[in-house]
Amino acid sequence: MADGDARQLSGVPSAPYDPPEFLSDVPGSYPWRVLHERHPALIEKVRAATPYDIRVNRALDLLLEEIEGVMEPLEGSAHDRDLWESWDRGHIGRRWDDAPFLWAESYFYRKLLSAVGYFGPGAWQGVDPFEPFKQAELSGEAVDEELRELDALAALPPGERAQTLTLRALWGNRADLVFRVAAGPELAGRESGLVADDSELLWSLIGGERAGVPDVPGLSVVSDVPGVPGASGVSGARGPSGASGPSGAPDDEADRGVAGRAGVARICLVADNAGSELLPDLVLIDHLLHARGTGEVVLHVKPLPYYVSDATPADVLACLRRMSAAGGEAGEVAGRLRAALGSGRLLVRAHAFSCAPLPYREMPVGMREDFASASLTIMKGDLNYRRLVGDRAWPHTTPFAEATAYFPGPVAALRTLKSEVAVGLDGDVVKALEATGRPWLTTGAHGLIQARP
Numbered sequence: 001m002a003d004g005d006a007r008q009l010s011g012v013p014s015a016p017y018d019p020p021e022f023l024s025d026v027p028g029s030y031p032w033r034v035l036h037e038r039h040p041a042l043i044e045k046v047r048a049a050t051p052y053d054i055r056v057n058r059a060l061d062l063l064l065e066e067i068e069g070v071m072e073p074l075e076g077s078a079h080d081r082d083l084w085e086s087w088d089r090g091h092i093g094r095r096w097d098d099a100p101f102l103w104a105e106s107y108f109y110r111k112l113l114s115a116v117g118y119f120g121p122g123a124w125q126g127v128d129p130f131e132p133f134k135q136a137e138l139s140g141e142a143v144d145e146e147l148r149e150l151d152a153l154a155a156l157p158p159g160e161r162a163q164t165l166t167l168r169a170l171w172g173n174r175a176d177l178v179f180r181v182a183a184g185p186e187l188a189g190r191e192s193g194l195v196a197d198d199s200e201l202l203w204s205l206i207g208g209e210r211a212g213v214p215d216v217p218g219l220s221v222v223s224d225v226p227g228v229p230g231a232s233g234v235s236g237a238r239g240p241s242g243a244s245g246p247s248g249a250p251d252d253e254a255d256r257g258v259a260g261r262a263g264v265a266r267i268c269l270v271a272d273n274a275g276s277e278l279l280p281d282l283v284l285i286d287h288l289l290h291a292r293g294t295g296e297v298v299l300h301v302k303p304l305p306y307y308v309s310d311a312t313p314a315d316v317l318a319c320l321r322r323m324s325a326a327g328g329e330a331g332e333v334a335g336r337l338r339a340a341l342g343s344g345r346l347l348v349r350a351h352a353f354s355c356a357p358l359p360y361r362e363m364p365v366g367m368r369e370d371f372a373s374a375s376l377t378i379m380k381g382d383l384n385y386r387r388l389v390g391d392r393a394w395p396h397t398t399p400f401a402e403a404t405a406y407f408p409g410p411v412a413a414l415r416t417l418k419s420e421v422a423v424g425l426d427g428d429v430v431k432a433l434e435a436t437g438r439p440w441l442t443t444g445a446h447g448l449i450q451a452r453p
């Protein structure tokens with residue numbers, strides 16, 4: 001779970017045709033409201049949830065003031081100051097409103113952690129300011145109900161089970177505490193639908209057994225042979241044999257387990273929220289390992305509390321405990337996942353770049369190699385989607401494959417729409433959504449499943 005190569009950027013240039021990035025400088029716009037309404041509300045909720053001392057409360061007051069003006073640098077002693085300077089694109093020292101939305105939002109969360117003393121020294125070191133919200137959600141009755149439903153799910157025919165697990169992992173993305181804690185009741189009901197559905201392609205990329213969907217030979221096989229998806233066309237990419245030299249070695253080389261065996265599919269799942277989103281993600285992972293013959297799954301989580309409910313390693317453990325305590329099929333799943341962690345078939349990574357304010361196009365070499373050697377990377381959630389395609393005003397009909405062409409291997413997105421970026425939509429679908437006259441991009445009411453080989 002180290003982050004040693006976080007500053008080693010891959011050097012992949014931006015495409016010259018990229019549309020403009022979303023900024024936060026238009027009063028009343030979605031990004032502006034996040035920065036000027038949600039973030040102050042979140043600061044107050046964080047303050048109310050934990051009995052912080054006067055120092056923390058003063059620091060939170062200062063942050064409240066700061067976000068109305070200029071982005072100040074991190075404290076001189078900050079352990080990650082150099083890292084953030086390497087991620088800076090000239091925004092520190094300028095107005096928050098003038099930075100790209102993605103950059104400003106991410107920097108806010110970093111600064112919030114400083115303000116609550118997360119990096120210490122002191123009593124609040126390592127105390128997750130969002131833990132009270134995460135804990136309340138995870139222990140709620142809705143989660144009991146969802147875990148109980150797993151008993152019936154286990155009996156479904158394979159094809160139906162696969163589709164149900166995909167949809168649960170997708171709609172689990174509604175469980176975003178940014179919305180619940182700081183945004184009021186904006187989240188729409190569950191009944192509305194998918195605006196793009198590449199689930200057939202997704203499952204063909206996953207491979208293995210599934211009734212009704214023919215397996216595509218070769219796509220589920222991770223290989224270091226050029227030309228096999230996941231390994232080709234990537235400078236310095238190496239296959240799962242793990243044979244790269246020290247300069248190209250990923251941060252957690254020692255973690256590589258069964259993917260080193262030829263012919264074994266390896267899937268990366270880049271998690272988003274903890275609790276009710278991570279639970280179905282873990283169930284999906286269990287299905288891949290237990291029922292689909294996936295050799296290895298790499299679960300990427302955040303190294304730090306971030307965007308309120310984003311999953312950290314501690315949240316993975318909390319979910320496992322919750323499932324074990326629930327018993328039934330949930331308990332079985334937890335037991336299998338614990339065994340997979342022990343045997344190395346399930347790896348958890350918490351890379352520093354997972355909290356970077358930058359798109360995946362700029363990911364560092366180690367992370368790039370990780371995704372390059374996967375037969376499929378599944379990106380969960382809105383923030384990962386923004387980082388995957390770029391947080392830009394893309395025409396919504398831009399092909400998903402075009403916006404993700406730089407990505408070093410097959411990639412899929414499972415996301416509910418909670419910000420203004422969207423690609424890969426059918427023109428008629430966009431027209432129909434626009435014709436409703438209601439907001440559809442930012443409410444979480446709609447979801448998408450997109451994939452490209």
Ligand SMILES: O=P(O)(O)OC[C@@]1(O)O[C@H](CO)[C@@H](O)[C@@H]1O
Nearest residue numbers: 034176178381382383384418419
């Ligand atoms: O990644 P998630 O959890 O699906 O969504 C997080 C998110 O919706 O929160 C912000 C709004 O506060 C958005 O900018 C952002 O994309």
